[in-house]
Amino acid sequence: MSDPVWTEIDRYVTDLLAPHDEGLEAALRASVEAGLPQIQVSPPQGKLLQLLAQVRGAKSILELGTLGGYSTIWLARALPPGGRVVTVEADPRYAEVARASIERAGVGELVELRVGPALEVLPDLAAEEAGPFDLTFIDADKVNTPEYFAWALDHSASGGLIIADNVVRGGTLANPDSDDPNARAQRRLHEMLATEPRVSATTIQTVGSKGYDGFTLAMIR
Numbered sequence: 309m310s311d312p313v314w315t316e317i318d319r320y321v322t323d324l325l326a327p328h329d330e331g332l333e334a335a336l337r338a339s340v341e342a343g344l345p346q347i348q349v350s351p352p353q354g355k356l357l358q359l360l361a362q363v364r365g366a367k368s369i370l371e372l373g374t375l376g377g378y379s380t381i382w383l384a385r386a387l388p389p390g391g392r393v394v395t396v397e398a399d400p401r402y403a404e405v406a407r408a409s410i411e412r413a414g415v416g417e418l419v420e421l422r423v424g425p426a427l428e429v430l431p432d433l434a435a436e437e438a439g440p441f442d443l444t445f446i447d448a449d450k451v452n453t454p455e456y457f458a459w460a461l462d463h464s465a466s467g468g469l470i471i472a473d474n475v476v477r478g479g480t481l482a483n484p485d486s487d488d489p490n491a492r493a494q495r496r497l498h499e500m501l502a503t504e505p506r507v508s509a510t511t512i513q514t515v516g517s518k519g520y521d522g523f524t525l526a527m528i529r
């Protein structure tokens with residue numbers, strides 16, 4: 309599902325409210341040149357992540373799914389001095405592109421990039437007591453979003469935010485008969501949220517340059 313108007317509006321909003329600095333622009337260019345899939349958050353979505361981190365006063369951020377580091381840079385730019393983003397990427401080639409872009413953007417000191425499947429890296433982070441996190445952005449393999457959410461819940465600060473990307477993709481979220489494992493995982497996430505007393509959450513559908521999708525925002529009570 310897509311509409312040229314959605315892209316046009318994203319471009320309009322981007323130009324006025326979410327323009328790229330050199331670091332973000334170079335990160336996108338590097339990602340295209342390296343042949344990475346162009347599935348990073350849109351500029352208005354990157355700006356939303358940054359605003360949420362700032363509203364929360366986040367000092368400690370966790371991201372699952374770095375890709376070329378584009379969303380990482382938006383998030384890192386929200387940090388106060390001494391803050392930290394831990395970002396996890398399974399693909400070593402993507403991680404190398406991200407590492408260079410993060411350095412180039414001048415936020416290398418604030419970002420710790422961990423390479424490996426998140427389900428393997430998260431236990432290491434727990435052992436290192438890397439948390440608690442003020443904001444977690446879940447944007448890796450969608451089938452594991454509920455597992456990542458459960459982990460984030462146990463490693464979030466009180467008042468912390470958890471954002472899960474791509475929960476609506478294809479509009480299958482409300483279809484109980486879908487046999488798409490990704491869609492089923494997003495339903496599992498929502499069922500978990502419905503009965504989880506530790507969080508207050510909602511899901512917002514979105515349209516834009518990335519088509520029709522949506523994200524879940526949860527706050528730890």
Ligand code: SAH
Binds near residue numbers: 375376426447449
């Ligand atoms: N957050 C990025 C986009 C991430 S795209 C941005 O907006 O700029 C999803 C990323 O998750 C891809 O880079 C993919 O390689 C990575 N990924 C897939 N499975 C993963 C896993 N099991 N653990 C960590 N990362 C994973």
Ligand code: DHB
Binds near residue numbers: 348349448474
């Ligand atoms: C895909 C992944 C994403 O995180 C996203 O925002 C859009 C698409 C994908 O794997 O196709």
Ligand code: MG
Binds near residue numbers: 347348349447473474
């Ligand atoms: Mg995404």
